[in-house]
Amino acid sequence: MNKPQDDIDSQIEEMLAQEGYGEADTMAPEAEETLEDQLEALRAERDQFRDRFMRALADAENARKRSERDRKEAENYGGSKLSRDMLPVFDNLQRALEVVTDEQRAANSGLLEGIELTMRELISVFAKHGIKSISPEIGDKFDPSVHQAMFEAPVPGTKSGEIIQVMAHGFMLHDRLLRAAQVGVSSTPKS
Structure with missing residues (x-):
């Protein structure tokens, strides 16, 4: 038997001995049965409390x-x-940097440098918080788990399911998709 049960049993036996029931031959048979019933009830109650304690x-x-x-x-x-x-902010800064011509770059170098610094800071903040860019390339295989097909078109010289245009980068937050990369996908080219 286990230790707590042995302790309870020995305490009950001590109490019985103090009451004068220590010797079996001095106890009346009906009193012995009553004590046994009480002892069995106490053991059942102890087991019930132990079960409730373990569940709690x-x-x-x-x-x-x-x-x-x-x-x-x-x-x-x-x-x-x-x-x-915040993703549209990234998109707008990226679009602004993509449309700049060499003439505009020469005339507005300070402004463009500020936009580039802002873009780098935004990317740094994204990285700090576990946001990673999904940047597919033209010719990559379309993956529906991270890409969203915005259109499908037959393009000669491509295979069905290849990315033919990237409209927006996608982003992951740790292991969850924040936004799928928006792409155009080649369908089966016409012969």
């Missing part, structure tokens, strides 16, 4: 684990709405 302990451990998991999720993904709202 398991519930508390499960609550602790759930709380820890929720805390980590909130820490990693709590800012996903703000992150999604």
